[in-house]
Amino acid sequence: MLTLERLEIVQDDFCLTADLSVPTGARVAVIGPSGAGKSTLLAAIAGFLKPGSGKILWDGVDLADLPPGERPLSLLFQDNNLFPHLSAAENVGLGLRSDLRLSSSQKEAVSNTLERVGLKGFGNRKPAALSGGQIARVALARMILRQKPLVLLDEPFGALGPALKGEMLTLLADLLDETGATLLMVSHDPDDAVRISSQTILVAEGIAHPPIDTATLFANPPDALKRYLG
Amino acid sequence: MAKRLVPIKPVYGLGAVSAALILLLTLGTLAAVVTRAEGVSALRPADWAALRFTLWQAFLSASLSVLLAVPVARALARRQFFGRSALVTLLGAPFILPVIVAVLGLLAVFGRSGILSTMLGWVGLPPVHIYGLHGVVLAHVFFNIPLATRLILQGWLAIPAERFRLAASLGFDNADIQRVLEWPMLRAVVPGIFMVIFLLCMTSFAVVLALGGGPKATTLELAIYQAFRFDFDLGKAALLAVIQFGLCAVVAVIAWRVATPAGMGAGLDRTVERWDTSNPVLRAQDFTVLVFAKLFLLTPLVVIFLKGAGAVWTLPDVVWWSAFRSVLVALGSAALAISLALSLALLAVKLGQKRTAGFVEGFGYLTIAASPLVVGTGLFIMIFPFARPSDLALPVTAIVNAAMSLPFALRALSPALRDIENDFGRLADSLGLSGWSRMRLLILPRMRRPLGFAAGLAAALSMGDLGVIALFADPESATLPLQMFRLMTAYRMGDAAGAALVLLALSLCLFWVFDRGGRVDADT
Numbered sequence: 001m002l003t004l005e006r007l008e009i010v011q012d013d014f015c016l017t018a019d020l021s022v023p024t025g026a027r028v029a030v031i032g033p034s035g036a037g038k039s040t041l042l043a044a045i046a047g048f049l050k051p052g053s054g055k056i057l058w059d060g061v062d063l064a065d066l067p068p069g070e071r072p073l074s075l076l077f078q079d080n081n082l083f084p085h086l087s088a089a090e091n092v093g094l095g096l097r098s099d100l101r102l103s104s105s106q107k108e109a110v111s112n113t114l115e116r117v118g119l120k121g122f123g124n125r126k127p128a129a130l131s132g133g134q135i136a137r138v139a140l141a142r143m144i145l146r147q148k149p150l151v152l153l154d155e156p157f158g159a160l161g162p163a164l165k166g167e168m169l170t171l172l173a174d175l176l177d178e179t180g181a182t183l184l185m186v187s188h189d190p191d192d193a194v195r196i197s198s199q200t201i202l203v204a205e206g207i208a209h210p211p212i213d214t215a216t217l218f219a220n221p222p223d224a225l226k227r228y229l230g
Numbered sequence: 231m232a233k234r235l236v237p238i239k240p241v242y243g244l245g246a247v248s249a250a251l252i253l254l255l256t257l258g259t260l261a262a263v264v265t266r267a268e269g270v271s272a273l274r275p276a277d278w279a280a281l282r283f284t285l286w287q288a289f290l291s292a293s294l295s296v297l298l299a300v301p302v303a304r305a306l307a308r309r310q311f312f313g314r315s316a317l318v319t320l321l322g323a324p325f326i327l328p329v330i331v332a333v334l335g336l337l338a339v340f341g342r343s344g345i346l347s348t349m350l351g352w353v354g355l356p357p358v359h360i361y362g363l364h365g366v367v368l369a370h371v372f373f374n375i376p377l378a379t380r381l382i383l384q385g386w387l388a389i390p391a392e393r394f395r396l397a398a399s400l401g402f403d404n405a406d407i408q409r410v411l412e413w414p415m416l417r418a419v420v421p422g423i424f425m426v427i428f429l430l431c432m433t434s435f436a437v438v439l440a441l442g443g444g445p446k447a448t449t450l451e452l453a454i455y456q457a458f459r460f461d462f463d464l465g466k467a468a469l470l471a472v473i474q475f476g477l478c479a480v481v482a483v484i485a486w487r488v489a490t491p492a493g494m495g496a497g498l499d500r501t502v503e504r505w506d507t508s509n510p511v512l513r514a515q516d517f518t519v520l521v522f523a524k525l526f527l528l529t530p531l532v533v534i535f536l537k538g539a540g541a542v543w544t545l546p547d548v549v550w551w552s553a554f555r556s557v558l559v560a561l562g563s564a565a566l567a568i569s570l571a572l573s574l575a576l577l578a579v580k581l582g583q584k585r586t587a588g589f590v591e592g593f594g595y596l597t598i599a600a601s602p603l604v605v606g607t608g609l610f611i612m613i614f615p616f617a618r619p620s621d622l623a624l625p626v627t628a629i630v631n632a633a634m635s636l637p638f639a640l641r642a643l644s645p646a647l648r649d650i651e652n653d654f655g656r657l658a659d660s661l662g663l664s665g666w667s668r669m670r671l672l673i674l675p676r677m678r679r680p681l682g683f684a685a686g687l688a689a690a691l692s693m694g695d696l697g698v699i700a701l702f703a704d705p706e707s708a709t710l711p712l713q714m715f716r717l718m719t720a721y722r723m724g725d726a727a728g729a730a731l732v733l734l735a736l737s738l739c740l741f742w743v744f745d746r747g748g749r750v751d752a753d754t
Contacts, residue, residue: 043656046656046660047659048656048659067659067662067664068656068659068660068662069659069660069661069663069664070662074660075660077656077657080653080654080657081657083654083657083671083672083676085675086671086675094661094663094671095661098661098662098663098664098667098671099666099667099670099671100667100671
């Protein structure tokens with residue numbers, strides 16, 4: 001379970017507070033107007049920002065002293081999820097060993113995972129030779145291999161067309177079924193929230209509200225959400 | 231302000247070591263020199279003359295370079311013609327052109343028995359005198375017109391095209407545009423460029439060694455060399471070194487405060503569309519300016535080529551050995567310059583906060599104020615109690631050259647490293663990519679281009695350097711530029727031209743190999 005305990009993130013004149021918890025295995029959308037602090041919230045959980053006060057706990061363990069690479073989570077960004085000078089297989093392999101000195105069984109795991117996301121035979125290609133959808137698949141493959149219990153997605157499919165995005169969300173849902181990981185996904189598209197997540201965290205006006213049932217939220221939106229949805 | 235959680239890894243300790251080494255090389259050597267200085271009372275009239283000459287020739291050189299560069303830059307900014315981009319590239323070449331090679335070329339054109347004097351003889355005029363103030367300023371102008379032209383051209387191209395369109399729609403003629411658009415731009419960029427060239431001319435050594443000298447044309451830099459090499463008067467050398475360092479520091483600070491012209495300048499390969507310059511007088515003016523610029527810059531090099539090509543095959547072995555030593559020094563110096571620059575840049579990026587990062591990078595630019603001969607003198611004083619300095623001539627030369635290339639290397643690497651951290655720093659952090667893995671898998675592959683460029687620059691600068699080596703070397707440890715200078719002073723001009731050609735070819739080759747190596751198959 002992810003717990004944000006009276007968390008306060010301060011950046012210059014921006015302030016975001018959160019006091020909530022996300023049960024293990026839940027799929028939670030994070031929505032809200034742009035600039036509200038959705039990405040900032042994820043960055044704090046991932047360890048890129050030091051909170052002003054409060055705690056971030058995973059299964060009761062305080063994450064404060066763990067550097068980003070050692071936290072029990074995988075993070076996909078909006079873009080730059082792959083290193084352009086490394087091949088797809090190398091990018092995925094980084095999920096197993098950050099120095100890329102892979103054993104032959106690890107190499108096999110890499111190619112199996114690439115096959116799992118539908119990229120059999122694409123291992124030697126560099127990102128420049130892959131489409132946007134394929135790049136997202138490579139990033140998902142690395143996410144699977146890292147086997148972290150918490151997955152943070154910061155609009156990684158934002159630049160894809162609607163059909164492709166739907167495809168990715170389906171693949172993501174399947175992968176989460178297999179791994180049982182907990183998901184926190186930032187999106188500015190309410191449809192995404194409905195589609196993949198049972199619960200939604202609304203980030204607006206300096207507060208990250210506790211997750212509530214997605215259907216209920218949209219059936220009876222609070223004022224802040226109404227203004228955002230227009 | 232939220233702080234980064236990622237701890238500083240030991241690899242960044244290298245940055246601290248580099249910073250310390252640079253402090254030792256600049257302020258440390260200066261301190262070593264100061265312990266030997268005798269006090270201001272020891273300044274004799276000749277030293278005051280050297281001080282005056284240093285400032286006067288630097289002032290003349292910088293003024294002439296800028297004045298002559300303005301029309302060339304203007305012509306390049308508003309004319310599109312065949313060979314324009316080649317000319318712009320050529321303007322970058324003096325940076326890696328060995329000074330002593332250019333001096334030999336200038337002697338062949340402007341010297342007593344050079345092309346110009348011969349032509350003057352045909353119409354009954356006396357030959358020109360190149361030694362002394364004339365020659366020093368001529369050579370400095372030769373080197374700095376290209377630099378000034380490139381920097382002023384950047385200023386011209388930085389005027390937004392919309393302004394020229396607006397001016398055209400308002401019916402401005404050429405004079406209006408000069409008044410409203412071009413003069414304000416020149417007023418903004420020229421002072422900074424003037425100060426940079428002033429500083430370069432103040433610390434220039436090889437030019438003054440070859441073309442200056444004597445009571446009327448000795449700079450502080452040359453006086454340090456003479457006090458050290460001929461009189462073996464360490465106290466005197468030390469005193470002059472302190473004055474030179476102080477002067478350079480003051481000028482460097484002024485140059486930095488006035489304005490810092492931006493870097494090596496990418497994107498000079500375009501012109502701005504103009505509607506006010508089609509009149510035939512302006513066309514003829516630009517044409518003439520460009521022809522003279524090309525003649526002035528290319529003739530000395532062509533002459534070297536013509537004279538040297540025949541002599542290369544009969545060069546004595548000693549020249550080839552010195553060439554071999556020079557290549558080794560250049561490679562060592564490039565490796566050191568890159569290590570210093572990279573570790574400093576890593577530390578600066580890691581520290582993040584503007585003030586501390588600027589402070590760390592500032593160490594790298596400290597070497598601008600330090601003249602190579604001051605550093606060399608200081609190192610000599612430090613080494614003297616332990617070893618014979620001439621035994622260490624080559625390593626010391628490589629180290630001093632590396633320190634001198636450092637500002638340029640830092641300028642190429644720092645922004646690239648910042649971009650990498652901005653684009654991929656978080657991804658690398660989230661994957662736990664740190665230490666040597668981060669270096670090997672992220673930083674080095676993504677920095678190949680600037681690394682290649684900086685290494686090429688450092689190698690070429692070191693290859694052509696005739697500075698500190700002149701202080702230390704005995705005949706067995708001469709580098710190629712020094713060997714070439716010895717041939718010149720022995721009036722073996724044919725061999726000197728051959729050596730010059732070899733030196734030029736090796737400098738360009740080193741630059742090309744590294745720069746090319748950084749580009750081939752680079753995924754950036």
